[in-house]
Amino acid sequence: MPVSFSLRQVEQVRGNVRTLTTIDLDIPAGEVVALVGPSGAGKTSLIRLLDRLDDPASGTVSYQGAPLASIPVRELRRRVGFVFQAPVMFAGSVADNLTIARDLPRPTSSNLPSPAAPVPRERAPRPALSPDDALRLAGVDPALSTRDAQTLSGGERQRVSIARALMTNPEALLLDEPTSALDPDVADHIMATIRTLADTMQLTVVMVTHRLAEAKAASTHTVFMDAGRVIESGPTDMMFTAPNETRTRDYLLREDRE
Amino acid sequence: MIVAPQAGSSSVISLHWLDLAFASALVLIAMALSAWQRLGLLRGFAIGAVRAVVQLVAVGYVLAFLITTRRWYLVLLTLLVMLVAATVTATERQKHGRAKLFVISGTAMLVGAGVTLTYVDAVVLRLHPWYDPQYLIPLFGMIIGNAMNGAALAAERLTGEMELRRGEVEAYLALGASPARASAEPVRRALVAALMPTLNGLMVVGLVSLPGMMTGQVIAGASPITAVRYQIVVAFMLAGAVAITSVVVALWYRSTFFTAAEQLAERRAG
Numbered sequence: 122m123p124v125s126f127s128l129r130q131v132e133q134v135r136g137n138v139r140t141l142t143t144i145d146l147d148i149p150a151g152e153v154v155a156l157v158g159p160s161g162a163g164k165t166s167l168i169r170l171l172d173r174l175d176d177p178a179s180g181t182v183s184y185q186g187a188p189l190a191s192i193p194v195r196e197l198r199r200r201v202g203f204v205f206q207a208p209v210m211f212a213g214s215v216a217d218n219l220t221i222a223r224d225l226p227r228p229t230s231s232n233l234p235s236p237a238a239p240v241p242r243e244r245a246p247r248p249a250l251s252p253d254d255a256l257r258l259a260g261v262d263p264a265l266s267t268r269d270a271q272t273l274s275g276g277e278r279q280r281v282s283i284a285r286a287l288m289t290n291p292e293a294l295l296l297d298e299p300t301s302a303l304d305p306d307v308a309d310h311i312m313a314t315i316r317t318l319a320d321t322m323q324l325t326v327v328m329v330t331h332r333l334a335e336a337k338a339a340s341t342h343t344v345f346m347d348a349g350r351v352i353e354s355g356p357t358d359m360m361f362t363a364p365n366e367t368r369t370r371d372y373l374l375r376e377d378r379e
Numbered sequence: 380m381i382v383a384p385q386a387g388s389s390s391v392i393s394l395h396w397l398d399l400a401f402a403s404a405l406v407l408i409a410m411a412l413s414a415w416q417r418l419g420l421l422r423g424f425a426i427g428a429v430r431a432v433v434q435l436v437a438v439g440y441v442l443a444f445l446i447t448t449r450r451w452y453l454v455l456l457t458l459l460v461m462l463v464a465a466t467v468t469a470t471e472r473q474k475h476g477r478a479k480l481f482v483i484s485g486t487a488m489l490v491g492a493g494v495t496l497t498y499v500d501a502v503v504l505r506l507h508p509w510y511d512p513q514y515l516i517p518l519f520g521m522i523i524g525n526a527m528n529g530a531a532l533a534a535e536r537l538t539g540e541m542e543l544r545r546g547e548v549e550a551y552l553a554l555g556a557s558p559a560r561a562s563a564e565p566v567r568r569a570l571v572a573a574l575m576p577t578l579n580g581l582m583v584v585g586l587v588s589l590p591g592m593m594t595g596q597v598i599a600g601a602s603p604i605t606a607v608r609y610q611i612v613v614a615f616m617l618a619g620a621v622a623i624t625s626v627v628v629a630l631w632y633r634s635t636f637f638t639a640a641e642q643l644a645e646r647r648a649g
Contacts, residue, residue: 135645172553174642194641199555209546212564222554282550289554 124186125150125293125325126171131180133166133349140166142349144180148342153319153326155336155357158346159372164329165206167346168295171327172203199227202286206298208278210270215261215281218270219252222288247322249290258321259284260314276307280314287322294318296328300335308332312339333373337361345369391600403428442516451510458519462488465527472531475538476635483631484530491529491624492522495616503612521592521613522620525577529621533573533628540565541636548636549643558637566629573625577618584614 126148133141141163148154148171156164169175170182173189182189189197211218253263259280265273270281279299286294296315300308316339319326330336336343337357344354345364353360353369364370406428413420445453466485473480496519500506506514541548544565551561584590585607592613596606636644 173640174549174553176638176640176642190640195555195557197555198553203553205546205550205553207546209550211547211550225554225556225560285554 123150124148125184126327127183127186128167128170129181129183131167131170131177131182133163133170133175134178135166135175140349141177144351146344146351146354148325148327150325151323152341153316153339154328154342154344155340156327156329156344156346157331157333157336157373158352160331161348162346163349164331164346165297166349168297168327168329171293171295172201173197174203199225199289200292202289202291202294204279204282204286204294204296204299206301208275208282210273210278210281213270214266215256215268215270215273216252216266218281218285219255219288222285223249223252225289247290250287252284252288255284255287256281258287258314258318260310276303276311279303279311283311283315283318287318291324293325293327296326298329298331301331308335309338315339333361343373345373347372391598399432442512445512445516449508449510449512451508454510454512454515457512457516461519461523462492465523466530469527469531470534473534473538476632479635480534480632483628484534487530487624487627487631488523488526490627491526491620491622492519494623495620496522498619499612499616517592518613518616522616525617526620526624528576529573529625530628532576533569533625534632536572537565537569537629537632537636540568545643552641552643558633558641562633562636566633569629570625573629574622577621581614581618584610590614 124147126146128144128146131141131144132139144163144167146167156168158164166175170177170189171184173182173194176190184192184197184201211221213221250258252266256263256266261277261280261284265277265281270278273281279302283294283296283299294315299315300311303311312335315326315328318324328340340357342354343357343360345352345360345366345368347368353364353366355364360369361373364373406424410421410424410428413424441457445457462485465488466481469484469488470477470480496515499518500509500515504514541562548561548565552558580588590610590613593603593606593610596609597603638644
């Protein structure tokens with residue numbers, strides 16, 4: 122199975138707190154991967170590393186086999202979209218939010234370290250999406266384009282921020298608790314959208330969630346974290362029925378019953 | 380700012396030490412009122428009044444000395460001391476990247492004040508000699524005072540906006556935007572805040588405010604028409620100096636909020 126992101130001996134420290142301890146993990150390409158675990162498990166710390174929003178204290182994070190430090194950071198961030206827990210709308214209309222993302226200057230290698238060899242893409246670049254197509258894929262009625270983005274509901278904002286992330290034509294999409302601030306039914310709809318999106322756009326998706334039902338329904342792979350460590354990872358079916366580790370079983374199966 | 384009366388002008392009333400003693404009654408009123416209202420400012424007023432007397436008398440002697448000796452290096456040394464004092468004042472309240480901000484603000488004020496003062500010296504006033512302390516030091520004093528406020532406001536507002544808009548800035552970075560693009564709105568707001576007092580000053584000058592320099596020249600016996608012309612030069616000079624200083628501070632200080640890998644720098648602990 123081709124690997125999208127891989128982490129080797131990764132440690133992270135924020136402030137004086139160790140948030141990640143000796144992480145070794147491969148994220149399979151083209152899958153929907155859920156990062157689950159209790160609060161403080163290090164899920165957000167880990168997913169932020171993948172878009173180089175933070176650098177690890179030690180260890181190596183690679184994308185397509187290339188260490189992140191060797192990839193021009195703006196190129197990485199265009200190829201790997203990131204959706205935050207609290208969606209931030211830029212000033213202007215919904216359409217403005219999308220065109221801002223589309224029209225950002227393409228990364229130039231002149232001012233950044235260029236990789237020894239170009240990092241291979243996960244697949245041939247598809248033609249760029251139109252703003253309306255991106256909105257449709259994210260489950261937003263394109264009629265909303267002209268609305269002031271600040272007036273949207275929480276669920277609409279999160280969908281627009283997903284559509285905005287699609288405007289850079291990414292190969293992978295990272296989502297940090299994308300539904301935690303939303304009503305459960307809105308959250309379920311967005312999860313369904315993400316799953317469809319991953320299939321139609323052939324995206325590698327990594328999402329942090331603390332809602333196990335969400336992980337179970339939407340993901341193909343599940344990574345269970347606790348106290349800064351990856352306890353176990355594998356196909357979602359296996360993880361939610363017959364995990365190897367006691368801690369995984371205690372958490373995934375107990376919480377599942379609630 | 381008192382400009383020395385021109386030869387032949389006889390309209391200035393000389394003040395003697397006894398006159399100043401009479402004037403001190405007025406600051407005593409402020410002290411009495413703050414004691415009565417229990418503002419806790421009595422001690423502050425007492426220290427402030429003494430400091431004002433000591434500082435002003437000292438600067439009066441320094442100016443008199445500089446104007447008599449007319450040495451270019453002594454004039455430049457004085458300007459440098461003023462610049463350093465202004466830089467300390469502009470940066471002492473900031474916590475984020477303070478050592479770097481000291482260098483940034485000092486350089487920004489040097490550039491802002493240097494460019495405008497050189498221009499006024501060489502093109503507008505055409506001073507002979509170029510370092511004529513009677514003009515250079517009062518003008519630099521006004522410039523550096525305003526540039527200092529511009530630098531402090533720009534830095535303070537940028538810090539606040541970068542904290543307030545952390546999510547927005549990071550959302551831009553995550554889309555592959557440059558740090559400059561990601562922080563465009565915080566920088567814009569910091570610059571507006573830094574320039575607003577100068578703009579307001581231009582709007583109300585002569586209506587609600589009679590600038591100190593103009594007032595001083597008129598009291599010193601200069602014709603109001605001459606005083607107004609000087610004031611116009613000063614107003615424009617301040618606008619230029621504050622704009623240059625604020626832009627240098629905002630654009631340079633911005634870099635301290637990002638890491639080399641174009642990430643948000645970690646929040647300061649606590």
